Amino acid sequence: MPQGRTRRAVTAAVEAGRALGLRVERGTVLHDVFSVVVHLEPQPVVARIPVVLTASVLPERQAARQQRELDVVAWLDAQGVPVVPPSPLVPRYPVRRDGFPMTFWELADVADDHQAYHGVDVSYAAQLHAALARYPGELPFLAPFNDGLPDMLTELDGVEVLTAGDIDRARGEYEALRRILADAETFARTFPDASVQPIQGDGPSHNVIRTKSGIRFSDFEDVSRGPIEWDLAMLGTAAIDQYESTASQLALRAVDREVLRVMDYARRLQFVGCLTLIPQLPLLAQGLATALDEWRATPSFS
Template identity: 45%
Template sequence: MSDHSARTAAAVDAAVGAARGLGLTVTDAAVLHDLFSVVVHLAPTPVVARMPVVFPRSTTPEILAGRQQAELDVAGWLAARGTPVIPPSPLVAREPVRRNGFSMTFWQFTEEDRRSEPDYAANSERVADLHAALHGYPGPLPFLTSDEPQHVPEALDQLAERGDLLTGDDLERARREWRALDPLVHSRAAFERAFPGVEVQPVHGDSPPANIFAGTDGPLFADFELVTTGPVEWDLATLGPEMRSAYERGARRSGLRPLDDDVMAFADAVGTLRAIATLALTPQLPVLADYLLPVLEQWRAAG
């Protein structure tokens, strides 16, 4: 059995054990998704467990549990107000559960429309509706915590040790660019000085156009595990002009402000460096290289 298969099997065992410990009947667990997280339908119960399994070294159990609780809180709040989201399961307490080294959350099982092809332009337009709904969220969300304070520099240090993905020139440039961006990512006051008049608010944090679930009853926003406070541009980072135009159609309909070009350039720059830094996770998930190496090549070409 491969390391990946063994990790998935262990995650399924942990989910089943935790669910049974919570009083759920589980006889036929099925893996629905297995990439950064292992997602398991705990059949016949209409409950899905989601367990992050690939994340940076700097993600401590406390950081992970905090994110998971924020995700449950935000998704539950949105669902209660009629926003189309995958809601937390009502059959268990709305809190992360830790078992056998895995931290998991439990969600309502939703049938997927497997005939549907993703329409990222339509999804980008829908994100404006999500931002309008999130605007009133009353809970505490720190500023831009979807980027852990040390993730990018630590990941670049790890990539320096490998030598097979980034050249010395790549590393020097990435570190230089990150030093310029870092203060604006980790200080709301610094961000607001740099971009006066640009409002920040709760945002999804993890490319919501790519995290809309095709349910049989319609599209549902999902995967709020990186929910944070920031500019709305954060959610459109690196998606390009077509997706930004689609978002702005939705923003006009929802009465939201247009995207700010300078903030968009900031979000794109941060998003690109975060993607490059994520190459450090390829030992945990080798397929990541297929998605991320084109980003690295585009960044090199633009330099």
């Protein structure tokens, strides 16, 4: 990761914390991939600063996205759902400092065996969906697909590993998928029996933190309204069967296999769009090369 960017993000977080009234002696980086996560020592407060964005880069849209996350996670925490909640020591809204948007969270009591992106079984996603289904606030429809991906697809011409045919296919698939996924009403016309609800938006069974008190959900940046199949995309048959076993106990609907097929296509296309982020985050290159091969080996969406 670019060290200069990380240093600037840490400095911005420390200064923002002090401006909010926190006594901050130093910032310690806990994680640095898509976001720089900074412990504002000695306070039990963590600043999360997104630096590689899969959503819109417009400041007002970044702020709206972050506010949705804060609101949803605070609500889940109040319902007793195990999450890493917003910090109660600062106001619950995003802050922008020196060009960096950031939010503030409680410091989790991370367990010794925690590993970033090391997921849990998908039954946890069903439990989260059951809780999210009751969320009363307004949310956009499938924000990961409709906000950010269009911008990334306009930048595909600068991606050296893509052929002209790849780029034409990607943009054509987006237009075909958008005819189904542009909004809730459009989706309902295609899939009238597939309900939509609040969803985590980015693989909830992988966005967890192992703490000394148990598993906690984290990273709700892509929280949206949509079909539960988006959160299950590309997990495979065994995981879907496991999800449905738990979902049936929680009175959640069964997974719609045709909706899942569409979500798989949309998620693969999101990975293709993420190729534009490699200059900002070079470690993406290896994983996305595999995703690109899988996308090329899959028939074009129709």
